[in-house]
Amino acid sequence: MNQPEVSKDEIFKRLRDLLVEGFELRDEQIVPTARLIDDLELDSLDLVDFAVRLEQQVDLEIAEDELKGIKTVQDIVDLAYQKLNTARP
């Protein structure tokens, strides 16, 4: 049985820290169902910046197409979970 090395909880916490520090959001705003554009008020420029931060600080590379498909915080958690764990040997 494969044991994922990075749990969804851990990814969520790291994403939350990134969003709070990078975009001046409050902890309580960052919930799995929060929509990036409508609830957290990220615009297209913020999303590009966010993708760069993910790559630099979480070692997670998100392609432009994947970025367009992300609507909520949970979407990023799921994508990160999948990418981070499949990338591990």
Add this chain to the structure above:
Amino acid sequence: MASTSEVATAPASSGAASRPARAPAVARGWRVLRTGVAFFTFGVGAIVVGGIVWPLRLLPEGTSARREVTVQRVVRAAFRLFAWWMFSLGLIRVSWIGADRLRGRAPRLVVANHPTLIDVVLLLAQLPQADCIVKTAARRNPFMRSTVTAAGYLANDDGDALVDACAERIARGRSVVLFPEGTRSPRGALRRFQRGAAHIALKSGCPIVPVVITCRPPTLLKGQPWHHVPDRRACFVLRVGEPIDPAQYLDAETTVPVAARRLTADLQTLYERQLRADEGHT
């Protein structure tokens, strides 16, 4: 004119109740006619300017920057003429406060609220050179396409690419005009500012020069038919504020998105305060 005279000389016995109602109706009709003339003139002017600038396309490669600035000068002259024409028709009066801040060749990012259809006309008539951002519809408009393309005006299609394009223009010494609300303001209010202007300023280091536009009575609003004219001449006041240095929003601990949020919030507050102050003086 005959009908105006007829109303003015109508005998009292024709009905006192009808006189106050007829005179404004005639005045309104006359104002609608003059507004129609202004719109028609704008359309004809767009075709004429398009014809004037069209041959500039034939200039050799490598001269596009010079061509764009030349076309912008033609547009400026045409818009000055059009603003004068609207004044002569008794439709508008325009007052500038602090216009000195728009003079000189240094690049600047001119940011304005957008209460009416002709804000861009008044701004471009004042600026020695300005790259502005136009809707895709204007770039496709057969009457305007030639001029918009030759002037090097930027398309508002893609947010990220647009920020880069504006910063690149500023780096080449050009000024850029934009409306951070993205479209015309609602009546007597402001839309929430988008953060593009702040991102451009932060990326380029160029100061933002805020221009607060008021128009009383309100006219040429978004969604308002052209023939819905006010009952008197519309008075525009364009107040140019102190330039805002974006560098003050950036330090080692502040990310660009956070700086853009703070700068945008301060800009919005500045406009809201100025508009409230202007409202209090009327």
